[in-house]
Amino acid sequence: MDTSAALHSGASPQASDAWFASLSLADHELANGVLGLVEPLGLLVTVKSLATGRYVHGSAGMAALFERHEAGIVGAGDNELMRPDEVLAMRRAEQAVMAQRTVVVSEHRLELGGRRREFAVTRVPLGGEHVMAMWAERTEERHRETHLQRALNQIEQQQKALEQIRREMQQGSGRDDVSGLYLRAQFDDQLLREIDLSTREHREFALVLIALDPASAAIQALGPEAHQRMLEGLGRMLRANTRAMDAACRVGEHTFAVLLSGVGLATAHARMEQLRRQCTAQIVVLNGQDLGLSLSMGVASFPHTASKQDELLKASETAVQEAQRRGGNQVVLAPIPFGNLG
Incomplete structure (x- = not known):
């Protein structure tokens, strides 16, 4: 030139x-x-x-x-x-x-x-x-940012309205107010029933423990309401992705459990991997900011991973910890003991 x-x-x-x-x-x-x-x-x-x-x-x-x-x-x-x-x-x-x-x-x-x-x-x-x-x-870029912000604000208002309606409908139902799922007591009862049913009918079921991954410093700075919004979002995803015969419960401050009735280890892993991807793409908004959902999951099966309640829980907990140790946002299968193969 x-x-x-x-x-x-x-x-x-x-x-x-x-x-x-x-x-x-x-x-x-x-x-x-x-x-x-x-x-x-x-x-x-x-x-x-x-x-x-x-x-x-x-x-x-x-x-x-x-x-x-x-x-x-x-x-x-x-x-x-x-x-x-x-x-x-x-x-x-x-x-x-x-x-x-x-x-x-x-x-x-x-x-x-x-x-x-x-x-x-x-x-x-x-x-x-x-x-x-x-x-x-930057004119068009700013316009896109403005439209996106308006869309996020609209999604946030819709999510707030839906959660308020859900809470009003579930008052006195024995469910968790935040996630809309059953609580630990109901989970323990359901787990015992599933073990009894699977033992009598010689069939499998899967236990999945799910933990919210630690939020970024920017999300933590938004305070407890951000954590609540993520719990609400995860509750919505679990309710939408479990069958009537399954049981999804909140079992801790950051943890959830899902019982997949009549489901083997491989099928459970595939379903939870699909759920993890859907949660990653889910928009959860607070003050116009997308919080995101990052989950670690541990999948264990009855009777292949363990045939006792405490051992099954321990196996899924260990798998969740391994998922988080690997950086989170992934699904880990609990190992099958050598004596349970075949």
């Missing part, structure tokens, strides 16, 4: 030539390289003289931005292109660059053609009298 042509941008050759002529050979090569890299990427490039407050270089995209296709922006000042408040914001950013003598990134909103457009502008000092700026438009 011809550097002088790029710097002139079809406008005021005297102003641009004066700046360009002041560059050393190394500066010429650097300017050529920078412009050759950034302009094809859609970035808009300017160089401004701080002594005069006028542009000595503006890429073709900058001229189009301000609808100065023929004249370009070389030789123009911000007060000819922008509103007074926008000019002031530009001046402050340039002063910060020269004071810090380093790269500074700032956000700018401009009213152009009756539409507000947003830019991230990266500035770097060139010597003591010029500032180079690279403009990247």
Whole structure:
């Protein structure tokens, strides 16, 4: 690319030539390289003289931005292109660059053609009298972020309403107020019944323990309500992904248990892996922020893993701990003792 042509941008050759002529050979090569890299990427490039407050270089995209296709922006000042408040914001950013003598990134909103457009502008000092700026438009990106935030807020309100309705319907039902699942006492009774039934009918069942993985520091900073929202979300997922013959219960502050009646170890693992993936994709919102659901699961089977209640529980607990030791967000099968094979 011809550097002088790029710097002139079809406008005021005297102003641009004066700046360009002041560059050393190394500066010429650097300017050529920078412009050759950034302009094809859609970035808009300017160089401004701080002594005069006028542009000595503006890429073709900058001229189009301000609808100065023929004249370009070389030789123009911000007060000819922008509103007074926008000019002031530009001046402050340039002063910060020269004071810090380093790269500074700032956000700018401009009213152009009756539409507000947003830019991230990266500035770097060139010597003591010029500032180079690279403009990247963020308007569509900001619009997408705004729409996403509105959608998350709507989901949050819907989740709140559904949980309130559920609580009102379940009052006095013996279920956990937060997750909507049965409590530890009901789980213990159901586990004993399942062991008795499976023993008499010579069939399998699976026991799955599920633990919420530790939340990130950002989620923890949201306080107890964030933890409650995640418990509510996990409760919804378990209710939606278990059969009437199964039993899903909350058995601890961070732990849940699922009894999968008549299900072997391989099938239980496949179902829990599917549940884990669904939970990972589930949107759980608090204050417009997606909390996410990360789970560790331990799967044990009766009678292959263990044939006694306490041994079965211990095996699934050990498997959960192993899942968390491996980093969480995964399903681990409890090992089958050698004597139980065959």
